[in-house]
Every structure is written in structure tokens, then in C-alpha cells.
Amino acid sequence: MRAGARTGAQHRAHAAHESAVASFLCVRSYGPRDRVAFWRRAIAPQGGFMQRFQSRSVWHLVLLALSLLAWATGASAQTAVNATQVVDQLESTFGVHAGERRNHIKGVCAAGEFVGTKQAASYSKSALFSGKPVPVVARFSIAGGNPNAPDTTLNARGMALEFRLPDNKLQHITMINTPMFGAAQPKTFFDNLVATKPDPSTGKPDPKKVKAFLDSHPDARAQSEFLKTHNPPVSFANSAYFGIHTFKYIDKNNRTTLVRWRFVPQDGEKRLTDAQLTSMPRDFLGQALIDRAKKGPVRWDMLVTIGQPGDTETDPTVLWPEDRKEFKAGTLTLSSATPQKGGACEKINYDPLVMAEGIAATSDPILTFRSPAYAVSFSRRLQGK
Numbered sequence: 001m002r003a004g005a006r007t008g009a010q011h012r013a014h015a016a017h018e019s020a021v022a023s024f025l026c027v028r029s030y031g032p033r034d035r036v037a038f039w040r041r042a043i044a045p046q047g048g049f050m051q052r053f054q055s056r057s058v059w060h061l062v063l064l065a066l067s068l069l070a071w072a073t074g075a076s077a078q079t080a081v082n083a084t085q086v087v088d089q090l091e092s093t094f095g096v097h098a099g100e101r102r103n104h105i106k107g108v109c110a111a112g113e114f115v116g117t118k119q120a121a122s123y124s125k126s127a128l129f130s131g132k133p134v135p136v137v138a139r140f141s142i143a144g145g146n147p148n149a150p151d152t153t154l155n156a157r158g159m160a161l162e163f164r165l166p167d168n169k170l171q172h173i174t175m176i177n178t179p180m181f182g183a184a185q186p187k188t189f190f191d192n193l194v195a196t197k198p199d200p201s202t203g204k205p206d207p208k209k210v211k212a213f214l215d216s217h218p219d220a221r222a223q224s225e226f227l228k229t230h231n232p233p234v235s236f237a238n239s240a241y242f243g244i245h246t247f248k249y250i251d252k253n254n255r256t257t258l259v260r261w262r263f264v265p266q267d268g269e270k271r272l273t274d275a276q277l278t279s280m281p282r283d284f285l286g287q288a289l290i291d292r293a294k295k296g297p298v299r300w301d302m303l304v305t306i307g308q309p310g311d312t313e314t315d316p317t318v319l320w321p322e323d324r325k326e327f328k329a330g331t332l333t334l335s336s337a338t339p340q341k342g343g344a345c346e347k348i349n350y351d352p353l354v355m356a357e358g359i360a361a362t363s364d365p366i367l368t369f370r371s372p373a374y375a376v377s378f379s380r381r382l383q384g385k
């Protein structure tokens with residue numbers, strides 16, 4: 001049928017069936033007379049006030065007007081960010097250091113092996129828990145993209161592990177030394193970077209902006225509180241590291257168990273004193289690990305906690321109750337450490353979604369966001385950018 005031949009009833013039926021935006025767009029495909037008729041009906045339909053008010057066309061217009069108002073006033077605040085925007089913001093906050101990681105830039109490599117336990121093998125069919133030694137390339141780091149950050153900085157320390165499984169398969173585990181993360185959504189991570197960008201006049205973050213960020217982002221508070229009340233470790237070897245996210249262990253019968261894990265140092269946890277925060281040299285963490293490894297193997301126990309129904313699966317800022325069942329899943333033994341420049345860890349992308357059969361990701365929005373963000377950073381640094 002020719003567009004101009006549509007009846008009023010057809011127009012009404014059409015208007016009643018489409019959403020506000022769809023109706024607005026569809027009207028464009030009519031002929032000019034239809035367009036006039038449509039808008040006349042929409043703006044001044046026949047009938048009394050209530051009938052006019054109930055007309056869907058009027059509602060469509062109201063919705064359209066509200067959307068335009070929101071767009072014009074900027075009221076439709078950005079609620080999502082993508083990986084490129086976050087890596088761009090890392091660069092804006094910390095500067096661009098060609099060929100280097102955009103986050104956790106300062107680090108040191110280490111190497112050794114992991115041996116899993118029988119108990120872990122009963123929950124997960126991963127080759128990680130075969131009981132045979134699995135070679136590991138590790139990297140320890142300080143959070144942030146400033147290569148000159150002092151090793152006393154009150155932020156997270158990282159432990160990244162690449163397990164080299166048989167048949168060229170890989171398992172990654174990339175952790176930090178706080179039990180919880182400081183963002184339940186990527187946008188909070190992004191806003192934190194914006195708020196903590198050093199003020200050019202002081203070279204330090206503006207405390208007012210940091211406070212405003214914490215006031216408006218409750219999901220950032222637990223980690224911030226933890227970092228304020230727990231000084232950084234004296235050595236990478238004297239820190240526990242937390243997987244933070246919930247993962248799935250899948251056994252040989254494809255039964256799934258929700259788990260969280262942490263690596264606890266056999267050397268014991270030891271933090272800097274308040275006095276050491278100001279007296280220690282800028283760089284000591286890398287050398288402390290290299291020296292420690294020369295004296296003999298450095299070990300961590302991998303402890304796994306089993307979730308119960310109701311324990312959060314997707315929020316890395318919320319801890320599980322302390323009484324959950326726990327077991328030892330294996331021992332990590334690192335026998336050497338080297339500077340990262342030219343080291344075996346330098347060119348690895350410790351993407352936490354690199355996983356072998358038997359361990360799987362949950363839909364935690366932070367966990368799933370990490371993979372594309374690491375890829376952007378990795379691609380830039382590999383290109384020497």
C-alpha cells in the first residue's frame with residue numbers, strides 16, 4: 001500500500017504499537033501528508049482532556065521531550081566505561097611510559113613451581129592439581145602506573161602467576177594483597193583514577209576530590225579502609241595475596257563448586273612500621289625478593305574457601321563470612337627472582353581469564369572487564385607505545 005493511502009485508524013494502531021523512539025523513527029518513512037496527520041493527531045488528538053492525556057502518542061512525545069532534556073542538560077550521567085577509556089585514564093593519571101604496563105608498572109620477576117593437593121583435585125579436574133610439579137613464572141608488583149612510586153606507597157601489591165601446564169596449556173592467577181577490591185563495577189575503578197590524578201600544583205591527588213569520590217562510591221570504601229589500616233609489607237615474600245573474585249572449580253563429573261582463594265606466605269606476614277614508611281628508600285621491594293630467593297626457596301600455601309548459597313558470586317568488594325570451609329590446595333615454591341627488564345615475566349600478559357579446564361570464571365563484572373583492559377595495555381606496550 002502507498003504510504004499516503006494509510007487510514008487514520010492505521011496510524012492510530014501504528015502509534016499504539018510502537019515505543020516512543022520507534023514511533024518517532026517510523027513516522028519518517030511515511031509520506032509528507034502522513035507526517036502532518038501523525039503530528040496533528042499526536043499533538044491535538046480528537047476527544048476530551050482525559051482521552052488526549054491517555055493517548056499513547058502524547059506519552060511518546062512526553063518521553064521524547066524528557067530524553068531530549070536529559071541529553072541537553074547532561075543529566076544522563078555516564079554509567080559504563082570501556083577498556084580503552086580505562087587504559088586512557090590510567091595514562092592520563094600516571095603518564096605514558098613507553099613499552100611498560102599501564103598499571104602495576106613497577107615489578108620484579110620470579111620463577112619456581114607449584115604442587116597441588118589431592119583435596120583440590122577432588123574439587124577441580126585442573127592439571128594444576130595433578131600432584132606433579134607445575135613450572136611457574138611469577139611477577140610481583142606495586143599497583144599504579146608510576147614507575148617512580150616509592151615502595152612504601154599505601155596501595156596494593158600484586159602477585160601474578162603463570163602456571164605452565166602439560167600440553168602447552170596455561171593457567172593464570174593474578175592477585176593483590178588486600179582481601180577485597182575497591183570497585184564493584186569498572187566505572188568506580190575509572191572514577192577512582194580520575195579522582196586520584198595528581199594535581200599539577202602539588203604533584204599529589206587533591207584530598208577534596210578523593211573524599212568526594214569515597215563519599216559517592218560506597219563500593220570503594222572497604223578496600224580504602226583496609227589500606228589505611230594495614231601498612232604495606234616489608235618484602236613481597238612477607239605478604240598474603242588474595243584471588244578476590246569468586247571462581248568455579250569443576251570436577252571430573254562436571255560438578256561445580258564456587259571458591260575463593262588466597263596465597264599465604266610460609267615466611268609469615270610482616271608489615272612496615274609507621275617509622276619505616278618514612279625512613280625506607282624509594283626502591284627496596286624488588287631487591288628484597290631477589291636477596292631472599294638467593295637464601296633458599298620462598299613458599300606460599302594456596303588456601304581455598306568454599307562458598308555457600310547466598311555468598312556473593314559477583315561482587316569482589318564483599319568478603320564471604322569467615323566460618324566457611326577451607327582447605328589447602330597446594331604449595332607455591334619460588335626459587336629465583338630477577339629484575340623485570342629482560343626477565344621471563346616482562347612480556348607476559350597476566351590476563352586472569354586465561355584458564356585451563358577445571359577452573360572457570362563467574363560473571364563478576366570486574367573479573368570479566370579485566371581481560372579486555374589488560375589486552376589494551378599489553379597491545380600498547382608490545383608496540384613500544
Ligand code: HEM
Nearest residue numbers: 101103104139158159160175176189244350373374377378
Ligand atoms: C576494573 C578492574 C581492573 C582494571 C581495569 C585493571 C587494569 C589492569 C591493567 C591495565 C594492568 C596492566 C596489564 C598489562 O599491561 O599486562 C593490570 C595489571 C595488574 N592487575 Fe589489574 N585491573 C583491574 C582489577 C584488578 C584486580 C581485581 C586485581 C586483583 C585481584 C588486579 C591485579 C593486577 C595485578 C597483580 C597486575 C599486574 C600483573 C602483572 O604482573 O603483569 N587487577 N591491571
